[in-house]
Amino acid sequence: MTEELIDQSPPPDPDPIQNSNLIIHPRRVPFEHGLLPIQKLVFTDPIQTLAPIKQKLASLATNHRVGSAAISDALSISDDHARLVLETLSSVLHCETDPLVLAKPEEVDSVGAxxxxxxxxxxxxxYKKLLPRTHKDSASVADVWPSTSAFDGYLSALSPIQLVRSNSRRFMPSPTDEEAHQLSYLQKHIANIISLLAEPVEGQGDDSLVLSMESLEHIGFLVHYGDKGFDVPSLSQATPFFANSDPDMPAVPVPASQVNDWLLKDIASALESISNRISGKENGASNASDQNAAMADSSVALNKVSSNDRGPCIIEGVSKTSLFKQASDLKGRSVKVANCHDSVIYLLAPLRYATVYGCSDSTIVLGAAGKAVKVEHCERVHVIVATKRICIANCRECVFFLGVNQRPLIVGDNHKLQS
Structure with missing residues (x-):
């Protein structure tokens, strides 16, 4: 009877990780929109610092949730900064049904995270952002420009004028470079991250840590599985541990070391895939410099991606022209406008996230952004947008026409901003 039941059972196909088309990806949004320029939140040794902070927060939590008062107490930060932590976290959470995401502004403190x-x-x-490659003749593109990013403390970015003068767009990290950088960061820290989410087996102490299916799902804040237009909606369904779990019965926790080995293997595989892609492009692009120079004049590099978190639609290198895009032209939930000069850009589409980076002497009109907008390293740019929250960093002589739900966050070395 047992053999007959086994024979009739379906093959373990629901384990999507067996599908070679599914690759692990970092969630771009927390790294792009979730970093706060609060020095007390940047830990030189996160695991050593956060372990006792987690214990203190747990003692102050109600139903595993903590409000701004507990955050302020545990981290020794102001009430305003604690509220900023909650608001920023709500804008980059992976779970759209989380109470913090659904909370009204006046409920954020009480609902908590x-x-x-x-x-x-x-x-x-x-996390430290990926540094641009240094220009070989930096003196020829010298410019007075805020040189320190408010988000990582040392990123020295080329100004829009430098980019125009030197055609230095090719020195800026590509989305593929950034993805590899984020994966490398996760590869280095995933063991610590898992240990912070794991719980000791009763009676065996810290030497035997296990991870529940519910805790594993929270790693979806940092990574997700999918490729070629298909995403696995639940991280546990991408695992060999919980893929066939009965939703009506609690799944048995698995050893944290087993989850760590599984994630490390898939991260290494994803990094190898990225390396192969980059090598293939370099080998097949002998005239890359000439192509970059031509694009910098008056063209648009629009990288369309499917509706997932692997990366934004990128509009880059628009110069001395007008550009209009509507919802049907932007195949994704986020957009990045980068290194555009002396142009007018209309992106009249509903968005979740938008980034405007390294632009100058331009007017940029964005459709309503439901989550967050970031404007960084821009000069003499007019930005018109309605959004839930906006962060402005290291800009000068820019004018902002804003419809926002939360007070704008203005950080870094800014000069002569108007709103």
């Missing part, structure tokens, strides 16, 4: 999401959010505050 899930402790596990908060710990992951605090951990990645130590």
């Amino acid at each position: 899930d402790l596990r999401d908060l710990i992951l959010f605090l951990y990645i505050q130590s």
